[in-house]
Amino acid sequence: MLGGQGYYRGSSILISGTAGTGKSTLAASFVKAACERGEKALYFAFEEAPSQIIRNMRSVSIDLRQCVDNGLLTFHAVRPTATGLEMHLAQMFKITSDAKSSVVVIDPISNLISVGSLGEVKSMLTRLVDYLKTKHITAVFTSLTHGGDPSEETEVGISSLMDTWIVLRDVERGGERNREIHVLKSRGMAHSNQLREFVMTDHGIELLDVYTGPAGVLTGTARVAQEAKERAEAVLRQQETDRRRRKLEGRHKALEAQIETLRAEADTAEADLNRLSTQEEKRTEALAEERTEMGRLLGEDTSHAGSD
Numbered sequence: 001m002l003g004g005q006g007y008y009r010g011s012s013i014l015i016s017g018t019a020g021t022g023k024s025t026l027a028a029s030f031v032k033a034a035c036e037r038g039e040k041a042l043y044f045a046f047e048e049a050p051s052q053i054i055r056n057m058r059s060v061s062i063d064l065r066q067c068v069d070n071g072l073l074t075f076h077a078v079r080p081t082a083t084g085l086e087m088h089l090a091q092m093f094k095i096t097s098d099a100k101s102s103v104v105v106i107d108p109i110s111n112l113i114s115v116g117s118l119g120e121v122k123s124m125l126t127r128l129v130d131y132l133k134t135k136h137i138t139a140v141f142t143s144l145t146h147g148g149d150p151s152e153e154t155e156v157g158i159s160s161l162m163d164t165w166i167v168l169r170d171v172e173r174g175g176e177r178n179r180e181i182h183v184l185k186s187r188g189m190a191h192s193n194q195l196r197e198f199v200m201t202d203h204g205i206e207l208l209d210v211y212t213g214p215a216g217v218l219t220g221t222a223r224v225a226q227e228a229k230e231r232a233e234a235v236l237r238q239q240e241t242d243r244r245r246r247k248l249e250g251r252h253k254a255l256e257a258q259i260e261t262l263r264a265e266a267d268t269a270e271a272d273l274n275r276l277s278t279q280e281e282k283r284t285e286a287l288a289e290e291r292t293e294m295g296r297l298l299g300e301d302t303s304h305a306g307s308d
Contacts, residue, residue: 001183001192001207007164008188009102010136012129014159016143017168021179022200023142024048026166027105028057028064029205030140034103035067042101043075044092046111050075061204074099080111085124088115093131103138109158110144122158129161163187181207 007013013030015023031041045053053075054064067073076095080088096104106128112121125141132139141162159165164186170177181198183191197208 001181001194001196002164002186003190005189007138009138010133011138011163011187012132012161013138013140013164013166014143014162015140015166015168016145018145018170021168021170022198022205023144023168024053024107025057025060025062025200025205026168027107027140027142028053028062031073031103031105032057032062032064032067035070035072039072039103040099040101041067041073042096042099042104043073044095044104044106045075045077046080046106047108048077050077059202060200061202074101080115083115085112085116085120088112089124089128092128096132096135096137101137103140104132105140106142107140108142108144110142122161125158126161159184164191 015026017023027043031043034041043050043053048056050068054068057064064073068075074095076091078088078091083091092106109121109125112124115121116124129139141158143158162185165184167182167184169180169182171180179198179200180195182195183193185191199206199208
């Protein structure tokens, strides 16, 4: 969905969505990928303790404990209300500088609203984004939204600072809720304009293929049911095609047999005609010989009569 290239290094990425849509899971997946490349990662947790994050991510096969044990991942967990915005910013500058990490996660920035106003938070984040960019650090920010609630203005307020904005949402259809992901913007790169369904599995995040049915994009059991219906229809079409093919093949064989029979009859008729022609030629030759012989005999009788 990002042109197959991922994020630009040194860019700022915003992942926003309502509760339970998978913001922290995407952030953890980003951190895990960096550690697997041997890069250092720093995770600022403003909501959950590191032990909770590690436990929760283990359920989708994102093993952050190994990253911590290898010394590649550092957590800094603190409640936003523990201090003011300026102190938070100063601590983040120092911790980031000491950690020498190539990637940083701030999860979630929406909790900072409890410490200051929207303008103050935006000013703080602007300075943080500028600092991370000067250090060429790739940063992922998560933000909780409430879908239509006035607090959604929080993400709108800082979205202009971000190079890439990914929106996660819960979609309710057919009595169930399913997750969708959308790249709202990604500066300087080709990116998908599609809404894609994704699922949390015991082997990680799985992005599903876009499936569009008669009623639009289908997700969850509606997609599964439509796929099953189309597979059944495909089987019926294949069976009908096979039946018609067998019928045509039978007719073709019957016509081939008829053609062979007609060819045999034509060969017999031709042989009979050839025999008839040969017989007629022989009779004609025999008659000619008889006339010649009769003529010869008559000539001899005439010569005997003259001598008498």
